[in-house]
C-alpha cells in the first residue's frame with residue numbers, strides 16, 4: 061500500500077527507525093515506534109499504560125506520483141511526522157513479540173470414541189462432535205462471556221521448556237531452531253494445562269495444531285495469542301467422567317426448569333481464581349454452532365429458569381462460528397446440487413444470512429432486548445432450513461416464535477409443504493441421537509417384537525411401532541387395522557371415544573412392562589423425544605397462526621400472542637399426536653419403495669431420521685430429495701391442515717425411495733447413491749400431530765368428499781345431498797387409517813388412489829399403509 065514511502069524517508073531517519081525498533085527491523089515501509097520515547101503513564105501488578113511515540117511518513121502518494129525532477133524542485137518538507145498512541149501492555153509479557161496467551165479450540169471427539177466403543181463401553185456412537193466453551197464473569201464488561209478456553213503463558217512454561225531443549229550448541233541456526241522449539245513446547249504445555257484447569261477435560265494432541273501469533277485488540281494492546289487446536293479423546297476415562305457429570309448437570313437443569321442446557325462447574329479441578337470467575341464449561345454442537353450460540357445467549361439474557369445472566373460473546377468464538385456456518389452452507393449447497401437437486405433453484409444462500417448477524421436491530425446477540433426480525437433460512441427454496449428463534453419474553457418459559465421465523469416456516473409450507481427446522485433448545489442434537497438409538501433398540505428388542513407393539517408392514521420392507529398419549533406416553537398395540545371394524549361399527553356417531561386415542565396409565569404400565577426394566581432408559585429417551593416433539597408442534601402451530609395472520613392484531617401485545625398461540629393449538633388439546641418409530645430393512649435391487657408415495661393425513665408431521673437418504677417430496681411435478689441436514693428435523697403438512705387453510709398450506713406427496721423410484725435419479729451416479737442408501741438400514745421417527753377428534757373439517761377435495769359420501773352411502777340411509785362437504789376429524793382419521801382409527805396405522809393414499817376410490821367406492825383392504 062505504501063510501497064514507495066521508504067523513498068521519502070531520509071536514510072538517517074530510516075536508520076533511527078531501525079535502531080529504535082525492537083522488532084519489525086526488516087519492514088522498512090512501516091511507520092516506526094521509537095521505543096526509547098515510550099512514557100509509562102501508569103502501572104499495576106498486571107498492566108502498564110504506555111504512551112508510544114511513532115513516526116508516520118508524510119504524503120507518500122503525492123511524492124510517489126512525481127517525477128524525480130519535480131521532487132527536486134519542491135521545497136524540502138519533513139519526511140515524517142511524530143505521533144502518539146496509548147497502549148496497554150501486560151506486565152507478564154517477556155518481549156515485544158512474545159506470545160501472551162493461548163486460546164484453545166478443543167473438539168470433543170465422540171467420533172473417536174466410536175471406533176473404540178468396546179474399549180470403554182461408551183455408547184455415544186451417534187453423537188456429533190462438540191466444541192468446548194467456557195462461560196465466566198468478566199468485570200471489565202460487568203457481564204458473563206462465552207469464550208474459548210484460554211490462559212496466559214507462564215514464565216514457567218518457557219523456562220521449563222528451555223532447559224529441556226537446550227543442547228549447548230552455540231550455532232546461530234540451532235539457537236533459532238531451539239527458540240522456536242522452546243516457544244512451541246511452551247505454547248503446547250500451556251494449552252494442555254490451561255485447558256484441563258478450566259474444563260476438567262484432558263486435551264490430546266492427535267490433531268494439535270498451533271496457529272500463528274494473532275492480535276486480540278491491536279488498537280488497544282499488543283496482547284497476542286496463539287490458537288491451539290486440541291482433541292478431547294472420548295475413550296479417555298477422565299474425559300468420559302467429566303462429560304457424564306456435565307450431562308447429569310444438564311438433565312437436572314432440565315428437571316428443574318424444563319429448560320435446556322446446563323453447565324459443568326468442574327469443581328474438583330478448579331483453581332480458586334476460576335471459582336471466583338464463576339467459570340463453567342458449556343458444550344456446543346460443532347455442526348450448527350452459530351445457531352446454538354445465538355440461542356444460548358438469547359436464552360441466558362432473557363430468562364433461563366428464573367436466572368438472567370447477561371452473557372456476551374468473545375469475538376474469536378463468534379468469528380469461528382460464522383466461518384463454520386459459511387462452510388456448512390457451502391457444503392449443503394454442494395450436497396443438494398449433487399443429490400438430484402440439480403433442477404432445484406437455489407436462491408437462498410449463506411451470504412444472504414450474514415447481514416442480519418451484524419445488524420444491531422436484528423441480531424439477538426448484539427441487541428438482546430430487541431426481537432429478531434430476520435430468520436436464518438438456508439438450503440434450497442423448496443426445502444429451506446429455518447433456525448427457530450424466539451422473542452424476548454418475560455412470561456416464564458414461554459417461547460414466542462419471532463415473526464421472521466413464523467413467516468419463513470409458513471412460506472415454505474405454502475410453497476413445497478416441506479421445511480427443515482433447527483432448534484438446539486427444543487430438540488438438541490444429543491437428544492436426537494439418543495432418541496434414534498432408543499428407537500433402533502426398541503424396534504430390534506425381542507420382547508417388543510414378540511409383543512404386538514412392533515409389527516411388520518404388510519407390503520413395505522419395514523417394521524414400525526407407535527407411541528401415544530399425554531401424561532403417560534406409551535406404546536400402542538398394533539393390530540392390523542381390521543378393515544371390517546369400520547363397516548360394522550359405523551353409525552351416525554362419528555366421534556371416536558377419546559380413550560382409544562389417549563391410553564390410560566394402566567395401559568402405559570403394561571406397555572412399559574413389555575420391555576424389561578433394564579430397557580427403561582429406552583422408553584425414557586423415546587418419551588423425552590415425544591415430549592420434545594409435542595412442544596415443537598405447539599411452537600410450529602403458533603408460527604403458522606402468526607404466518608397466516610390468524611392473530612387478531614399485528615401488535616406484539618400479549619393478547620395477540622395468546623391468540624396466535626392458541627389458534628391451532630386449541631384444536632389439539634386431547635393430545636392425539638402419535639410417534640411412529642420405523643426401521644427400514646436393508647434392501648437390494650429387488651426392494652420396492654421403502655415407503656410408497658403418500659400424503660400425511662393429520663395436522664403436521666415432524667420427521668427425524670438417521671441420515672440415510674431416501675426421503676423425497678413431489679414438488680412442481682418432480683420428485684426431489686429432501687436434504688438431510690445434521691441437527692435438523694423435517695416438517696411437512698398433513699391433509700387436515702391443508703384443508704383447514706383452504707389448501708394454502710400444501711400436503712405434499714412424499715415417499716422413501718427405493719430402486720422402484722429411480723425416476724428421481726438423473727444420472728447413473730445418482731442411482732448408485734440411491735442404491736447405496738437402500739442397502740443400508742434406515743431408522744426414522746415420524747411424529748404425527750393430529751387434532752382433537754371432535755373438530756369438524758370442511759373438505760374441499762372433491763375426491764375425498766365423494767369417497768366419504770360413497771362410504772357413508774353404503775352404511776347410512778342414502779342421502780346424496782347431505783354431509784358431503786363436512787365430516788368430523790374422527791371420520792376423516794378413521795377413513796384415512798383404514799378402519800378402527802385406533803391404531804393410527806397411517807394408511808396412505810396417492811392422489812390417484814383417492815380418485816380411484818372416489819369412483820368405485822374402493823376397498824379398504826387395497827390401501828397400503830405408509
Ligand SMILES: O=C(O)CCC(=O)C(=O)O
Nearest residue numbers: 655669675716744746830
Ligand atoms: O421415514 C420417513 O422418512 C418418512 C415416513 C413417512 O413419510 C410417514 O411415515 O408418513
Ligand SMILES: [Fe+2]
Nearest residue numbers: 659660714830
Ligand atoms: Fe408421511
